[in-house]
Amino acid sequence: MRRRADTGAVxxxxxxxxxxxxxxxxxxxxxxxTHLFHNVEVSAARYPGKxxxxxxxNELSFxxxxxxxxxxxxxxxxxCGVRAGDRVLLFMQNSPQWALAxxxxxxxxxxxxxxxxxxxxxxxxxxxxxxxxxxxxxxxxLLPQLQRLLGEHAAEGPGLRHVIxxxxxxxxxxxxxxxxxxxxxxxxxxxxxxxxxxxADMLAAGRTPGPMSAGADDLAVLPYTSGTTGRPKGxxxxxxxxxxxxxxxxxxxxxTQDAVYLTALPMFHVTGMSGxxxxxxxxxxxxxxxxxxxxxxxxxxxxxxxxxxWQTISTMLIDFLANPDLGRYDLSSLAGIRGGGAAMPEAICxxxxxxxxxxxxxxxxxxxxMAATHLNPPQRPKAQCLGMPLFDVDARIIDPDxxxxxxxxxxxxxxxxxxxxxxGYWRDxxxxxxxxxxxxxxRFLRSGDLGYVDADGYFFMADRLKRMxxxxxxxxxxxxxxxxxxxxxxxxxxxxxxARDAHRGETVKAVVVLKAEHRGKVGAQQIVDWAxxxxxxxxxxxxxxxxxxxxxxxxxxxxWRELQQRQDARDAAGAP
Numbered sequence: 001m002r003r004r005a006d007t008g009a010v011x012x013x014x015x016x017x018x019x020x021x022x023x024x025x026x027x028x029x030x031x032x033x034t035h036l037f038h039n040v041e042v043s044a045a046r047y048p049g050k051x052x053x054x055x056x057x058n059e060l061s062f063x064x065x066x067x068x069x070x071x072x073x074x075x076x077x078x079x080c081g082v083r084a085g086d087r088v089l090l091f092m093q094n095s096p097q098w099a100l101a102x103x104x105x106x107x108x109x110x111x112x113x114x115x116x117x118x119x120x121x122x123x124x125x126x127x128x129x130x131x132x133x134x135x136x137x138x139x140x141x142l143l144p145q146l147q148r149l150l151g152e153h154a155a156e157g158p159g160l161r162h163v164i165x166x167x168x169x170x171x172x173x174x175x176x177x178x179x180x181x182x183x184x185x186x187x188x189x190x191x192x193x194x195x196x197x198x199x200a201d202m203l204a205a206g207r208t209p210g211p212m213s214a215g216a217d218d219l220a221v222l223p224y225t226s227g228t229t230g231r232p233k234g235x236x237x238x239x240x241x242x243x244x245x246x247x248x249x250x251x252x253x254x255x256t257q258d259a260v261y262l263t264a265l266p267m268f269h270v271t272g273m274s275g276x277x278x279x280x281x282x283x284x285x286x287x288x289x290x291x292x293x294x295x296x297x298x299x300x301x302x303x304x305x306x307x308x309x310w311q312t313i314s315t316m317l318i319d320f321l322a323n324p325d326l327g328r329y330d331l332s333s334l335a336g337i338r339g340g341g342a343a344m345p346e347a348i349c350x351x352x353x354x355x356x357x358x359x360x361x362x363x364x365x366x367x368x369x370m371a372a373t374h375l376n377p378p379q380r381p382k383a384q385c386l387g388m389p390l391f392d393v394d395a396r397i398i399d400p401d402x403x404x405x406x407x408x409x410x411x412x413x414x415x416x417x418x419x420x421x422x423x424g425y426w427r428d429x430x431x432x433x434x435x436x437x438x439x440x441x442x443r444f445l446r447s448g449d450l451g452y453v454d455a456d457g458y459f460f461m462a463d464r465l466k467r468m469x470x471x472x473x474x475x476x477x478x479x480x481x482x483x484x485x486x487x488x489x490x491x492x493x494x495x496x497x498x499a500r501d502a503h504r505g506e507t508v509k510a511v512v513v514l515k516a517e518h519r520g521k522v523g524a525q526q527i528v529d530w531a532x533x534x535x536x537x538x539x540x541x542x543x544x545x546x547x548x549x550x551x552x553x554x555x556x557x558x559x560w561r562e563l564q565q566r567q568d569a570r571d572a573a574g575a576p
Contacts, residue, residue, distance in 0.1 A: 014396060016408070017388035017457025022252060022377045029391035031247050031419065033216040036239045036278070037107045039246075040066050043284040047257065052281070053096050054288045054305055056184070057176040060096050062284070065103075072104025074207025079197075080135045080162040084109035084213055087222060089128060089136035089160075090268070091115045091146060093291040095184075097166040097199060098267050099277060101137040106239075109214045112221045113234070114268040118536035121145050122484065125152075126232055127224055128160050130427065135162045141183045150195050165191055166199040168291065178297050216240040222426055223270055225367040225475070232480065234426030235368050244420040245270075245371045246278035248391050252375055253336055253361075255309065257284035260333075262310040264290045264298055271340065274371035275311045285309075295320050299329040306333040313341045313473040314348070315504060317360070321351050331356055336378065340364055341473030342505050343384040343461065363387050364459065368422045368435070368445055374459055386414075386451065386459040393418035394442065397453055403437055411462045414451045415444040467560065469496075472504040474538040478560070484535050485510060488527065490518035493550050497564045499543055500571035510541035511563055513549060 018027060032038070040062075043052070048063035060068075076082040088105045090112055092098045105112045113131045115124065117139070124146055127133070138146045143165055152159050167188035172180065191198055214220070220242055222234040249255075261280050265272035280287050288301045293316055301307060312320075317339070320326070337352065338361040349360050363375040364386035373395060376387040389395040393416060397406045400413040415437060422445075424432035436443050448466035451459050469476040478496035485494045493513040501507035510531075514522055524544035531540040551559040 013394045014389075014453070014457060016453075016455065020377055020380050020388070020456055020458075022254075022379060025251065027391065029244075029248055029251060031240065031243050033240070034243070035106070035212050035214050035216075036220055036242050036246075037069075037103055037212060039278070039282045040069060040103050040107075043281060047284050050284070051286050053099060054286060054301075055096050055171055056178050056180050057304075058172055058174055060171065065100065068100050068203060069103040069107055070209055071203050071205070071207060072100060073107035073209035075164075075197075075202045075205055076104065076108040076110065076135065077209055078207045079202075079205065082108050082110050082135055085111060085219065086135070087111045087113050087131040087133045089113045089115055089124075089131070089133040089138075091117060091119070091124070091136060091142055092139040092166060093117050093168070093183075094263060094267050094272075094289050095139070095166070095168050095291055096171045096289070097137070097139070097168065099287075099289075101164075101166075102267070102273075102277070103281075105137075106214075106220060107209055107212065109212055109218075111219045114221065114223050114273065116266070116268055116536055117142055118538060119145070120533065120535055121148060122534060123232070123536060125149055127234075130224075130232070131222055131234060134158055134160060135164070136160055137164050137166065139183075140165050140167050140189050141186065147193060147196075150193065160195075162195055162197065164197045164199060164202055170200060178300060179294065181292060181294070184291055214239060216243070219423075221273075221370075223268070223273075223367050233428055233431055236423040236426055237370050238423065241370045241420045241422065242274070242278060243282075244418075245274040245365075245369075246282045248420070249275050249279045249372065249375075250283045252390065253309075253338070253378055255279065255283055255285060259283065259285040259309050260305055260307045261285060261287045262290070262298060262301060262307045263287040264293055264316065265311055265313065265339075270367050270369075270371045271311070271365065275338075293319070295323045296325065299323065299326060299331070302334060303330045308333055308335040310334060310337045312337065312339045314339070314344045315472040317344065317352065318348055318503070321348060321355065326355075334358060336361065338363065338375075340372070340386075342470050346383055349383055361387075364461075365420075366445075366447060369416065369418070370420045370422070373416045373418055373420065376458070382458050384460070386461060388457055388459065389416070390418070393420075394444075395459065396439065396444070397451060398437075398439070400446075400450075403439070405439070408453050408455055411450055411452045414447040414449050414459065415439070416447065417442045417444045421445050469498040469506050469508055471501070471506050471508060471538055476508055476539050478508075481508065481510070481535065481539050481541070484539075485512075485527075485531065485541075487534065488530055490514050490522045491527075492516075493558070495550050495558050495560050495563055496541065497560060497567050499567055501542075507543065508539065508541045509543040509545065509567065511545045511547055511550065513547060519546075 044066035051059035053060040224232040263276040340363040365372040374387040397412040499509040
């Protein structure tokens with residue numbers, strides 16, 4: 001219970017977790033009411049010559065980072081016609097260019113549309129059309145997926161008109177003995193086609209941006225998330241929501257300007273964006289960037305650059321600890337390992353503890369909340385636990401049907417109210433209304449996850465309310481995969497479900513009814529190969545079952561729960 005300052009009324013808010021709150025931290029966190037780029041200006045002024053980014057032993061200082069981000073902003077404004085509030089697509093792997101483009105777009109008072117680099121052309125087409133982006137940043141290895149959309153007319157606007165192409169190797173000016181992937185080491189390729197600009201030419205243009213005008217409550221980032229309808233939706237996040245999770249994470253874990261982060265989680269995802277990019281920029285720390293997961297490169301970077309902080313997911317950590325050569329590396333600099341997305345197996349936590357003396361500290365959040373709303377306290381974490389609500393977050397468990405708040409120990413839907421919650425879904429008022437519920441006069445986001453709270457106020461996941469597959473931390477929405485699969489000429493009907501996977505936790509399985517003329521002629525691997533051409537790899541079915549028909553209700557709806565229950569039973573029995 002606490003008293004609401006504006007009215008004097010008593011406000012109900014669960015508080016059992018405060019007994020285990022990190023020592024010395026306040027329950028309320030005052031977040032800077034500034035443009036996110038102000039963090040770049042402050043850190044560049046405080047630590048100009050210090051490296052912000054280390055990329056395969058190549059360094060980019062805070063001062064150089066600010067200078068290049070401002071050149072990017074000037075080019076966007078003066079050569080691409082970007083104005084305040086315009087959306088700009090960002091389609092790359094982790095790299096100096098990803099971070100520079102992110103902050104350059106913000107410096108131009110525009111809105112970043114971060115896109116998974118595994119996305120294919122059809123997925124990109126929707127993001128471009130829905131967001132109204134006219135400008136995009138892309139890495140040269142991903143250009144073929146995007147270039148065919150350049151100049152394509154969009155129903156909502158003019159479509160994509162300018163594409164700035166980056167070669168990762170531009171930031172490899174000094175040699176390294178680390179194993180650099182071919183797509184990173186590839187030299188800059190000549191560009192062929194109108195509307196294409198080379199990253200190097202953009203910087204060489206030397207444009208100066210106009211003054212910043214955006215405020216804390218202006219739109220800053222529009223990450224896309226899918227849902228039960230299969231139509232990806234943009235989550236409207238402001239400078240304030242980004243600042244909340246950036247500053248919150250730094251304070252929760254006590255990070256300082258001398259922290260060194262291993263940034264291996266993808267920056268396009270809100271977890272990596274908030275915890276491994278924006279947080280370090282705010283505090284003035286250094287990030288060691290890997291474009292893709294490489295367990296030996298990760299271990300070598302931890303040793304070489306004395307990495308203190310690693311934000312990771314279960315699949316990365318499992319692979320890291322399975323490395324037979326891990327004993328060759330000095331990991332003694334590590335002071336904190338945290339993550340989320342999927343529960344860490346208890347055996348892996350024990351192995352980590354034995355190797356490093358560190359607990360794996362788990363958290364919970366959503367694209368709709370710009371990463372964490374819950375974290376375990378570092379001094380008292382619980383295993384396979386979502387953690388406790390963070391600064392100024394009111395999280396509760398409710399009955400998903402009656403919306404009645406449930407007591408400790410009972411399972412219901414997790415709902416959250418807090419300063420990091422999105423404004424709503426971009427251009428989708430119906431979905432926005434469905435995503436929120438009013439409780440005690442406050443607007444709560446419905447997570448769609450079922451959980452419970454223990455006597456200490458810690459939250460635990462129990463099950464999912466929404467039809468969703470958690471594949472190695474990536475959220476896969478079956479309806480979206482089904483919608484794409486219906487483009488296959490041989491598929492008459494399809495239902496996508498989850499199957500157990502020893503490495504990924506869950507994987508995607510398609511139950512397919514073939515058209516009569518294709519039965520016996522199309523095999524499972526052909527379906528899998530086709531899917532890899534049409535959608536991001538993590539969404540692709542890895543398993544395909546062919547059936548004569550799908551179970552349907554009296555109303556003609558596919559009974560996906562029945563298929564899921566059959567698969568769960570097969571998995572429990574160890575059947576293939």
